[in-house]
Amino acid sequence: xxxxxxxxxxxxxxxxxxxxxxxxxxxxxxxxxxxxxxxxxxxxxxxxxxxxxxxxxxxxxxxxxxxxxxxxxxxxxxxxxxxxxxxxxxxxxxxxxxxxxxxxxxxxxxxxxxxxxxxxxxxxxxxxxxxxxxxxxxxxxxxxxxxxxxxxxxxxxxxxxxxxxxxxxxxxxxxxxxxxxxxxxxxxxxxxxxxxxxxxxxxxxxxxxxxxxxxxxxxxxxxxxxxxxxxxxxxxxxxxxxxxxxxxxxxxxxxxxxxxxxxxxxxxxxxxxxxxxxxxxxxxxxxxxxxxxxxxxxxxxxxxxxxxxxxxxxxxxxxxxxxxxxxxxxxxxxxxxxxxxxxxxxxxxxxxxxxxxxxxxxxxxxxxxxxxxxxxxxxxxxxxxxxxxxxxxxxxxxxxxxxxxxxxxxxxxxxxx
Amino acid sequence: xxxxxxxxxxxxxxxxxxxxxxxxxxxxxxxxxxxxxxxxxxxxxxxxxxxxxxxxxxxxxxxxxxxxxxxxxxxxxxxxxxxxxxxxxxxxxxxxxxxxxxxxxxxxxxxxxxxxxxxxxxxxxxxxxxxxxxxxxxxxxxxxxxxxxxxxxxxxxxxxxxxxxxxxxxxxxxxxxxxxxxxxxxxxxxxxxxxxxxxxxxxxxxxxxxxxxxxxxxxxxxxxxxxxxxxxxxxxxxxxxxxxxxxxxxxxxxxxxxxxxxxxxxxxxxxxxxxxxxxxxxxxxxxxxxxxxxxxxxxxxxxxxxxxxxxxxxxxxxxxxxx
Numbered sequence: 055x056x057x058x059x060x061x062x063x064x065x066x067x068x069x070x071x072x073x074x075x076x077x078x079x080x081x082x083x084x085x086x087x088x089x090x091x092x093x094x095x096x097x098x099x100x101x102x103x104x105x106x107x108x109x110x111x112x113x114x115x116x117x118x119x120x121x122x123x124x125x126x127x128x129x130x131x132x133x134x135x136x137x138x139x140x141x142x143x144x145x146x147x148x149x150x151x152x153x154x155x156x157x158x159x160x161x162x163x164x165x166x167x168x169x170x171x172x173x174x175x176x177x178x179x180x181x182x183x184x185x186x187x188x189x190x191x192x193x194x195x196x197x198x199x200x201x202x203x204x205x206x207x208x209x210x211x212x213x214x215x216x217x218x219x220x221x222x223x224x225x226x227x228x229x230x231x232x233x234x235x236x237x238x239x240x241x242x243x244x245x246x247x248x249x250x251x252x253x254x255x256x257x258x259x260x261x262x263x264x265x266x267x268x269x270x271x272x273x274x275x276x277x278x279x280x281x282x283x284x285x286x287x288x289x290x291x292x293x294x295x296x297x298x299x300x301x302x303x304x305x306x307x308x309x310x311x312x313x314x315x316x317x318x319x320x321x322x323x324x325x326x327x328x329x330x331x332x333x334x335x336x337x338x339x340x341x342x343x344x345x346x347x348x349x350x351x352x353x354x355x356x357x358x359x360x361x362x363x364x365x366x367x368x369x370x371x372x373x374x375x376x377x378x379x380x381x382x383x384x385x386x387x388x389x390x391x392x393x394x395x396x397x398x399x400x401x402x403x404x405x406x407x408x409x410x411x412x413x414x415x416x417x418x419x420x421x422x423x424x425x426x427x428x429x430x431x432x433x434x435x436x437x438x439x440x441x442x443x444x445x446x447x448x449x450x451x452x453x454x455x456x457x458x459x460x461x462x463x464x465x466x467x468x469x470x471x
Numbered sequence: 472x473x474x475x476x477x478x479x480x481x482x483x484x485x486x487x488x489x490x491x492x493x494x495x496x497x498x499x500x501x502x503x504x505x506x507x508x509x510x511x512x513x514x515x516x517x518x519x520x521x522x523x524x525x526x527x528x529x530x531x532x533x534x535x536x537x538x539x540x541x542x543x544x545x546x547x548x549x550x551x552x553x554x555x556x557x558x559x560x561x562x563x564x565x566x567x568x569x570x571x572x573x574x575x576x577x578x579x580x581x582x583x584x585x586x587x588x589x590x591x592x593x594x595x596x597x598x599x600x601x602x603x604x605x606x607x608x609x610x611x612x613x614x615x616x617x618x619x620x621x622x623x624x625x626x627x628x629x630x631x632x633x634x635x636x637x638x639x640x641x642x643x644x645x646x647x648x649x650x651x652x653x654x655x656x657x658x659x660x661x662x663x664x665x666x667x668x669x670x671x672x673x674x675x676x677x678x679x680x681x682x683x684x685x686x687x688x689x690x691x692x693x694x695x696x697x698x699x700x701x702x703x704x705x706x707x708x709x710x711x712x713x714x715x716x717x718x719x720x721x722x723x724x725x726x727x728x729x730x731x732x733x734x735x736x737x738x739x740x741x742x743x744x745x746x747x748x749x750x751x752x753x754x755x756x757x758x759x760x761x762x763x764x765x766x767x768x769x770x771x772x773x774x775x776x777x778x779x780x781x782x783x784x785x786x787x788x789x790x791x792x793x794x
Contacts, residue, residue, distance in 0.1 A: 062688060062706030065764045069703045080701065089496035093522075096491065410493055410632065411652040464651055467602045468644040 075181075078200045087409055091418045097450030100418040102246065102393050103441045106309050108365045109358065114309075117348035125344055133340035135332030137163025137316070141347040145316050148350075149302060152278050153288025156318050162327045163338045167276060167301040167315030168194055173330045174272065174299060174317070175202040178236050184228055186238045188216050190396070190425030190434070192246045192274065195239055199427070204236070206427035213387065215252030216240060218259040225267050238264055238271045243278040243286045244392025247425050247436035251390060254287035261294045269297070276303040279359050281391035282367040296320055304346055306393075307359050312342040366393065372444035373437060376451035381458065386437075393440040396422075398433060400462055405435040408461045417453035479514035479783045482790070485534040485560075487551075489520045492543025493653065494630050501540040501761040504768070505782055509538075512779035514786065521551055529558050536790045537562040540761055542629050547758050548574045563789040565757040569733040573755045577626045577658055579732065583752045586731050588724050590752040591743075592617070593660035595626060598651045606644065613659055614640035620662040623647060625654035629756065631695045636662055660753075665745040667694060668711055669766040670725035671759060672738050675784035676793035679729045681722035682770035684742075686711030702764055709773040713744060721750045728755050736785045736794045739767050 091098035121129050136142070142158040149156060164170035171194070179185070181203035187195070189208040199206050207228065210220035221238070228235055238260070242252040252260075264271050273290050291300035303315040319327055331338065349355060373395055377386050385398040399405055406421035422434030437454075439447055486509070488502020489495055506516045519528055521541060529537070537560050539546050549571035555562045565573065573579050577595035584590050594613055601609050623646035624634040633653035635646035643659070650657040667687040672679050686708040689698050698704040711718060725740035732738075732755065739759035742750045759767040771781045788794040 062686075062708045063769065064690075064704070064706050065702035086496045087493060089499065090491055090493075093489070093491050093495075093520075407649055407652060409652075413493060414653075416491070461652070463602075464598065464648055467598070468606045468648055 075201060075203055078203065087413050088418060090413050096413070096416045096418055097442055097446050097453065098418045099437045099439070099442065099447070099450045099454070100420045101441065102438045104306050104310055104393075105362075105365055105369075105441055106311070108361055109309060113353050113358070114345070114349060117345055117352065120352060121344050121348045125348075129341045129344040131340060133337040133343065135162075135335075135337055136328045137161070137338055138340065138343040138347060141314075141343045141350075142316075144347060144350040145302065148279075148307075149289075149300070149318065151356075152275065153292035154300065154318065155292070160318055160321060160324050162317045162319065162324055162331060163343055164315045164317055164331065165335065165338050166305060166310070166313045167274065167303040167317070168198075169334075169338075170301050170315055170317040170327075171195055171198050171272070171274070173327055173334065174237075175199060175204070177323070177326050177330055178270070179204045180234075182234070184233045184235045186221065186224065186235060186269070187427075188240060188245060188248070190247055190422060190431055191239065191427075192241055193420075193424045195272075195274065196425070196427050199239075205233075208426060208428060208430065211248065211250065213250060215242065215245070215250055215256055216260065218256055218263060221260060221263055225263070225269070235267075235269050238269055239274065240271065241274045241277070242290065243275055244280065244389050244394070246277070246392070247394050247420065247422075248396045249387040249389030249392055249394045250396075251286050257287055257290050258293075261290050261298070265294065265297050271298045272301065273298050274301045276301075276306045277392035279307055280363055280366055280393075282363060282370060283390050286391065291318060299323065307362065308346065308349065308355070312346060313339065314342050314346055363391075366391075366440060369439040369442070369444055369447060370395075372447040373439040373451065376448045379448075380452050380455035384458075393438050395437040395439065397435050397437060399435065399458065401433070402465050403458065403461050404432045406432060408457060411461060412454065412457045415453045415457050417450045417457065419454065479509060479512040479786070482509075482514040482536065482783070482786060483532070483534045484509055484514050484516045484786055485529065485532060485537045486516055486518045487521050487525070487537060487539040487541055487546070488518050490541045490543065490545040490551075492541070492545050493628065493632055494542035497630060497760055497762060498540055498542045498546065498758075500763070501542070501758075501765070504761050504763060504778075505538060505540050508778040508782045509786065511777075512783040514783065521545060526554070526558070529560055534560055536560070536786045538786060538789075539564060540758060542758050542760065544574075544627070547629065547756070548627065561789045561792060563736050563785055565732070565734040565738065569735065570757045572732045573734065573738070573757045575627050575656075576624070576754045577656065579728075579755050580658075580752065582731055583728055586727055588727065588752045589749060591622075591661040591663050593658050595656060595658050598655045598657070601647070610640070610643050610647075614643065617659060617661060622658075622660045622662050623650050624658050624660065625650045626656035626658050628653040630760070634695065636693070663743045663745050663751050665743045665751075666711065666713060668713075668721055668742045668744060668750070669770070670721050670740045670742065671767040671770040672725050672729040672734070672740065673771075673781065673785060674729075674736050674788060674794035675781070676788035676791065679726050679794075681725045682767075683710040683773040684713075684718050684721050685709045685766045685769050685773075686713070687766075707766070707769055709769050714748065717744055717748050717750065724750055724752060728752065736789055737767070 142161040175198045179202035183204045185199045188211040210217040291298040300318040387396045406423045420436040422431030549567040553567035580590045620638045633650045668684045670684045671682045688706040739756045741753045
């Protein structure tokens with residue numbers, strides 16, 4: 055009889071083989087609850103899915119036909135690691151709308167700007183490095199920083215965006231502790247999840263501080279062209295070329311399924327990005343790049359962005375109206391563009407703990423905790439108004455009000471623990 | 472189709488998966504795994520959502536058997552099974568009555584207790600009780616009555632969602648709130664330290680049979696939701712590393728519960744064995760998880776049979792009205 059200790063089955067026979075950073079990847083109960091949003095009975099105010107139905111299908115069909123006729127053999131072939139030259143040239147026109155004038159040589163096409171962020175994380179972040187970010191900050195970026203074992207420090211952020219005074223204080227404090235700061239990560243226009251836009255005056259101060267302190271700014275700008283009234287201030291990259299890395303995307307102004315984004319970086323960083331991109335992908339999808347290039351060449355793409363603006367403006371209005379109607383006492387941001395409201399709940403209510411109740415009531419939102427790396431955000435939730443119809447937004451927020459009332463009653467019953 | 476597994480060649484099965492519940496994702500995974508195994512056995516399988524078109528699909532397709540792999544309220548509280556029993560199509564698993572009795576853990580505990588099976592002392596309280604009788608007084612009464620630690624859990628929920636182990640009476644109210652977001656009734660149960668076991672009972676037409684018990688050893692000490700769905704978080708031992716006398720007792724309890732509640736083709740009984748070798752009944756599941764990390768498939772594989780063979784046997788038993 056063997057004296058060997060019986061070995062259990064843990065369903066992962068390679069558990070001992072993973073890199074340490076694999077521990078940064080985990081499933082969560084919240085993610086599981088989101089499985090219900092695919093049911094039509096559930097109003098999802100959770101995901102930030104662009105309303106692609108507002109994009110006339112024939113526009114892309116015509117682009118597809120042109121592409122296959124004129125460049126089909128190239129579209130189906132490998133491409134370069136930096137991305138298609140014609141598309142990079144056209145991206146200059148897109149960025150010009152944000153005040154940026156750049157060389158095609160400094161643009162790198164990526165598989166969504168998310169991959170651009172990942173490449174930058176891989177190039178710059180060592181374990182323990184610090185990334186400075188807004189409070190709250192984009193969940194997808196936090197995931198990348200966590201995966202590269204960086205430490206995110208959230209900075210004070212108000213209705214005018216990130217506070218430069220706190221930026222200075224935190225830089226000093228962190229450096230006094232011997233910490234190494236690599237990035238300041240910002241979504242300056244209609245931020246995800248806050249909906250807040252960084253003021254022009256603060257942009258200049260932040261650039262000045264980061265230039266002086268030798269900190270790279272990651273200016274992530276997927277929503278800048280989706281303004282509902284006045285245009286937001288021009289991009290920081292338009293007046294600072296050396297310490298700003300700019301990330302753009304076609305996900306919100308065209309379609310996320312194409313997975314095309316881009317990075318505009320100083321030349322030395324650009325070189326490394328191209329090498330990293332080649333290492334990761336060989337080349338970003340030639341097919342979708344050329345499809346977008348045809349679309350930009352032949353379609354009224356700016357008119358289409360205007361259509362999107364109208365759709366999202368109507369939905370933002372529906373969301374704010376419903377908040378005023380059903381939850382008039384809650385504080386919410388009032389974004390002038392983008393996809394999101396950031397709501398502050400009554401004292402004591404935990405948005406993450408309340409989510410199962412919301413699912414029971416057939417409404418879903420994103421708990422504020424998703425947007426903090428430090429455990430914060432329990433008292434907040436994000437409402438995405440981009441995808442549901444105005445009628446469903448109203449219904450969803452009405453249901454949300456019921457959920458919050460039930461949770462308030464429960465907390466009052468137990469003395470607001 | 473895998474050669475040698477053609478017995479189910481003429482069997483047409485609808486697997487129901489998804490639904491609106493907190494366990495929808497697990498249900499979808501279970502449904503796909505069951506469908507894969509049945510297809511390997513030669514059956515013709517479609518996976519359906521229990522939605523507004525379900526009854527129409529059943530009427531049009533007239534499957535030989537329906538297999539609900541729906542977890543959470545819609546699949547386990549008896550409602551859907553009641554409707555299925557009104558169709559002419561046989562279905563796998565507990566009928567509506569059995570599901571109702573098992574779905575409410577407090578009811579299942581009462582029934583287990585009445586048949587002489589030990590179950591941890593508990594208090595079952597609807598949310599409204601706290602509002603009507605003053606929460607502080609009720610909690611104080613509970614704290615005087617119970618010895619800590621206790622386990623607070625929703626009376627009707629699954630996959631350990633909303634479950635908290637409370638060491639300190641001061642944390643009881645927070646745990647109650649976390650349970651009540653899943654269900655309006657919560658159970659406060661004495662915590663029993665020991666070895667967690669899951670005993671799957673199947674009936675392929677020849678009577679209920681307990682499969683080898685699966686021992687659960689969470690690497691972090693807690694078998695919560697995340698541990699249940701993440702490979703690597705838990706070590707499972709089949710058969711469990713306990714004395715055979717204890718395992719026989721656990722098997723007997725599981726079959727007894729299965730019979731008492733009338734759970735027909737498949738169920739999973741969760742037990743905990745304390746340091747004295749006493750097996751305590753915790754709950755019984757009429758729609759046990761059948762995903763790649765679930766307990767019931769491990770028990771089946773430990774018998775030397777394949778999932779295809781056993782699932783086909785269960786489906787056939789349901790079709791023939793056996794079990």
